[in-house]
Structure formats: C-alpha cells, structure tokens
Amino acid sequence: MCVSVAAPILPLLANGWPIVVAVMIFAALAAMGVASQLRAALKRWWSLESRFLRTFGSETLHCVYQPIMNLKTGEIEACEVLARWRDIDGSIVYPDCFIxxxxxxxxxxxxxxxxxxxxHRELSQAIAGDAPLLVTFNVFPGDLHEPGLSSVFDAFTADAGRFIPVAELVETEAIDVKTMQSRIDILRAGGVKVLIDDFGAGYSNIKNLVELSVDGVKLDRSFGMAPDxxxxxxxxxxxxxxxxxxxxxxVIEGIENEERLEQMRRHHPPVDYVQGxxxxxxxxxxxxxxxxxxxxxxxxxAAVGAGAGPVREPHALAFA
Known part of the structure; x- marks a missing residue:
C-alpha cells in the first residue's frame, strides 16, 4: 500500500522544519513496524507448520508400504504402513518433518x-483374500490413554479374513508396565495385535520385555546393521x-544387503521376519x-532388492 502527498517542501522547511523532521521519522518508524508485522504474518502463513495444518486431511496424507518378509517361506506376509504428506507445491514431505x-x-x-x-481402502482393493496380511501401524505413545484408540482399527478388524492389524508401540518412561499392559489388553481384545517397536533403542527395559504380554518384538534397525x-x-x-x-x-529392521539377509536366515535361534x-x-x-x-x-x-533405489512412490503370520 502506497500513499503519496504533494507539497512545496521549501516553505515547510522554512516555517516548521522540526515538525517535518518529526513527521518523517514517525512515518519511517511506522512503515518499519507495519512491514515487520506483514513479514511475520506472511512467514506464519507460509511456514511448514501453517501449510500442514491448513491442508491436514485425507486429501494430502498418503500411505506407502514397506514389505516385511517371512524368512522361512520367503513370502511377504506383512507390511508397515508409513505416512507421507503432499505439500501445496506437490512435493512429498517425510514424517520427521510433520510428526x-x-x-x-x-x-x-x-x-x-x-x-x-x-x-484399508487401498489394501482392500489391491490384495486378494487368499491369506491374512499383517498390517502394522506406528501408534503414538500418548494415544494409549485414548479410549477410542481400539476403534481406529475397526475397518481392519471387521475384515479379519484378509487382514490382521498390528499396533507398534514404543516403550516410554511415562508409562509403567501395569498401565501399558492394560492398554495392550484393550487393543488385543479388540482384535489388534501388538508389537514392541524399536526394542534396543532409547528407553528399553529387559524386565518390561518379560513382563509385557505382547505378540512380538521389533528390534531396532541399529541391530540389523551391526557389523560382525x-x-x-x-x-x-x-x-x-x-x-x-x-x-x-x-522382526528385525535394517536389512540393507544380501550378506545381512543370509546371516539372518542362518541365525539360531531363528528370526521370524525381516524388513529393510x-x-x-x-x-x-x-x-x-x-x-x-x-x-x-x-x-x-528377484523381488529382493527391487526397492533399493530411489523411493517410488497361503501363509498366515505366526504371531501367537
């Protein structure tokens, strides 16, 4: 916005230059203040956080699927569902930016x-009902307190002939074993299997592993990549x-090469599932x-290693 005023400058300076100088200084300071506020408002409007919250919804959030292979059969019997967000310019944003x-x-x-x-919409259209596919989702630790968490998986539990939903939970110091087990029991009663995720990374307690009644454990990828x-x-x-x-x-994450995959195949006691x-x-x-x-x-x-390049967008699992 621009305001223009025409006035003879010399008479003004001769008769009241202090006033003219004061007005000019005030105008400059006011302009600087307005410009600063406008810049801050535009920065907030176009910031990643603001763009994400304005467009948050099923139209901009997308799913990708990382296969999990049964080492014994060589078949892909599970997948981990991961989220991507499409920004307003069409670029794909990864979870570490928006979580x-x-x-x-x-x-x-x-x-x-x-x-x-x-x-569920995508998998139900693409996957035949020949055998149940285990579909895992990362669950926010804070949501274990939410009474509606179990109902989130209703679409999958209602389609039990084709899918087995699994919630991946991360241990936290904020949740004790007794509380965590009660939440796990609610999920399992609703038809959702439970894995302890990232075992061996950050806060991880061997005592909890023994005391918690879960269906499986996913070892952190740092183990899968550990050199001999x-x-x-x-x-x-x-x-x-x-x-x-x-x-x-x-389940062992972080299988990055054929050598590591073969080591897991030969491991005793046996490893059930791998991904990477x-x-x-x-x-x-x-x-x-x-x-x-x-x-x-x-x-x-032929499939192994097929996804090692840039990201492009009858066996039942033995979880007891």
Whole structure:
C-alpha cells in the first residue's frame, strides 16, 4: 500500500522544519513496524507448520508400504504402513518433518485414523483374500490413554479374513508396565495385535520385555546393521535369544544387503521376519502388490532388492 502527498517542501522547511523532521521519522518508524508485522504474518502463513495444518486431511496424507518378509517361506506376509504428506507445491514431505507438528497440535489420534482408513481402502482393493496380511501401524505413545484408540482399527478388524492389524508401540518412561499392559489388553481384545517397536533403542527395559504380554518384538534397525564382531552384533544375538525364550515373534529392521539377509536366515535361534531397504524401500500400493505377487510366485529372489533405489512412490503370520 502506497500513499503519496504533494507539497512545496521549501516553505515547510522554512516555517516548521522540526515538525517535518518529526513527521518523517514517525512515518519511517511506522512503515518499519507495519512491514515487520506483514513479514511475520506472511512467514506464519507460509511456514511448514501453517501449510500442514491448513491442508491436514485425507486429501494430502498418503500411505506407502514397506514389505516385511517371512524368512522361512520367503513370502511377504506383512507390511508397515508409513505416512507421507503432499505439500501445496506437490512435493512429498517425510514424517520427521510433520510428526512433531501433529503432536504439538494434539491431532495424533485423528492422524492415525486417517492413515488407517486410507490404508484399508487401498489394501482392500489391491490384495486378494487368499491369506491374512499383517498390517502394522506406528501408534503414538500418548494415544494409549485414548479410549477410542481400539476403534481406529475397526475397518481392519471387521475384515479379519484378509487382514490382521498390528499396533507398534514404543516403550516410554511415562508409562509403567501395569498401565501399558492394560492398554495392550484393550487393543488385543479388540482384535489388534501388538508389537514392541524399536526394542534396543532409547528407553528399553529387559524386565518390561518379560513382563509385557505382547505378540512380538521389533528390534531396532541399529541391530540389523551391526557389523560382525561388534558389541551391537553380540547384543543382537542376546536379544534374539531372550525374545525367542518368551515365545514372541521377532522382526528385525535394517536389512540393507544380501550378506545381512543370509546371516539372518542362518541365525539360531531363528528370526521370524525381516524388513529393510534390501528387500524394498517403502513403495506405493501398486509396487507393493507387485512385490508380494513376485514373492508368492516363487520369484522372491528377484523381488529382493527391487526397492533399493530411489523411493517410488497361503501363509498366515505366526504371531501367537
């Protein structure tokens, strides 16, 4: 906005220059203040947080699927559902950028419901009902207190012949074992299986592993990438032995190459499931369907490693 005033300057300066100078200084300061406020408003409007919250919904949130392979059969019997957000310019934004915004705005349960519903729509259209597919979702620790968490998975539990929904929970110091177990029991009673996620990373208690009644444990990817002979590799062996002793299923993340995959195949006690970029990066529903079909037809070796490049967008699981 621009305001223009025409006036003879010399008479003004001769008769009242102090006033003229004061007015000019005031005008300059006012203009600077207005400009600063406008810049701040525009920055807030176009910030990542503001753009995300303005467009938050099923139209801009998308799902990708990372295959989880059964080491014994070589088939893709599960997938982890991960979220992506499409920005207003069409670019794809990864969860580490927008998850803190969701947590800050208190919309975690709404977000999970959107992702679960979208995943069910896509998977139900693409996956045949020959055998149940285990579909895992990351659950925000704070949502364990929400009474509506179990109902988020209703679409999958109502389609139990084709899908087995799984909630991946991360241990936190804010939730004690007794409280966490009561929440787990509610989920399992509603037909949702439960995994302890990222075991071995951050806060992780061996006592909790023994005391918590869950369906399986997912070991942190740092274990899957641990070189032979290292402390982490030895800890991996010990962790597998402990989990195997509890009778829970084991999923190991971070399988990045063929050598590591073969090591997991030969491991004793046996490892149940693996996932990682060597099998596939997270892919869209069409690519996931193709990978699963190749593995089921006996061409699993061709599928392994198919997703190692840039991201492009009858066996039942043995979880007890």
């Amino acid at each position: 803190p915004i969701i947590e800050k705005s208190g919309r975690t349960l709404e977000f999970t419901r959107i992702i679960v519903d979208r995943a 002979g290292t402390v982490a590799a030895r800890m991996l062996d010990l962790a597998i032995e402990m989990i195997h002793a509890t009778g829970q299923s084991i 970029f060597h099998l596939s990066r997270p892919v869209d529903i069409a690519a996931f369907q193709k990978l699963r079909a190749e593995a089921a037809s006996g061409n699993g070796a």
